[in-house]
Amino acid sequence: MRLLITGSHGQVAQSLAEAGARRQDVQAMAVGRPALDLAKLPTILRTVADQRPDVVINTAAYTAVDKAESEPEQAHALNCEGARLIAEAAAQRGIPIIHLSTDYVFDGAKPAPYVETDATAPLGVYGRTKMAGEAAVIAANPKHIILRTAWVHSPFGQNFIKTMLRLAAERPELRVVSDQFGSPTYAPHLASAILDIAAAIAGQAAAPWGIYHLAGQGETSWHGLAEHAVRAAGRTGVTVKAITTADYPTAAPRPANSRLDSSKAKTTFGVHLPDWRAGADECVRRLA
Secondary structure: OEEEOOOOOOHHHHHHHHHHHHOOOOOEEOOOOOOOOOHHHHHHHHHHHOOOEEEEOOOOOOOOOOOHHHHHHHHHHHHHHHHHHHHHHHOOOOEEEEEEEEEHHHOOOOOEEEOOOOOOOOOOOOHHHHHHHHHHHHOOOOEEEEEOOOEEEEOOOOOOHHHHHHHOOOOOOEEEEEEOOOOOOEEEHHHHHHHHEEEEEEEOOOOOOOOEEEEOOEEEEEHHHHHHHHHHOOOOOOOOEEEEEOOOOOOOOOOEEEOOOHHHHHHHHOOOOHHHHHHHHHHHHHHO
């Protein structure tokens, strides 16, 4: 199975390349700019033609949530228009696409974990452009799997756990928001599940196309995730103080509830991510 992965430097893209290298039946090719630029259609068409993938996995995205508030055009160009172009290029050759989306398409007002049929109502530019990207991919390629995930962390790139461990090495006290809840997702766990889904849809004329949630099992707050990571790293002398969202204002509003129900993916594809604690522990071990 040949996979074309967009966004080669992202956490999920690097995790997919790593996971693919361990599977004898997978050739995973992660291609980023300038060779594959989602703002430049000729590079997309050329790469798809050259690589001849069985499945395209689009992980490329504008993910600077706060910066997107002042750069809406740039966020839209990548998260919506770029997603549409890669989906169309795949569709022209009958290739299915797996497109990564986010918990930020929801407003966080629901008191329970979100399921795929819940109404979207993003709070900021990032969420709105990712929601628009979902619609663009669905319209451009009938062979689509939209995977919404949340709170991604890994040994690669920049992420919350990396930041907390760096700050824990510099400060005696961390102040972390405790009234936002979600489903932390370890990118290598996510990547393994994505490869299983890709194998299930590769070469299929008919498949259970649609939107799925895929995140770590269980739930916690940002404070809970920070405290777990800091303790797992052995930073026993560091205090992790709980604060409220109001105590830590940001340019972009965050959903108070980012919990995702991933049971549909388990029922349909048999994929099931481990508990978030297992992913956080493994992330800390690898970073150490």
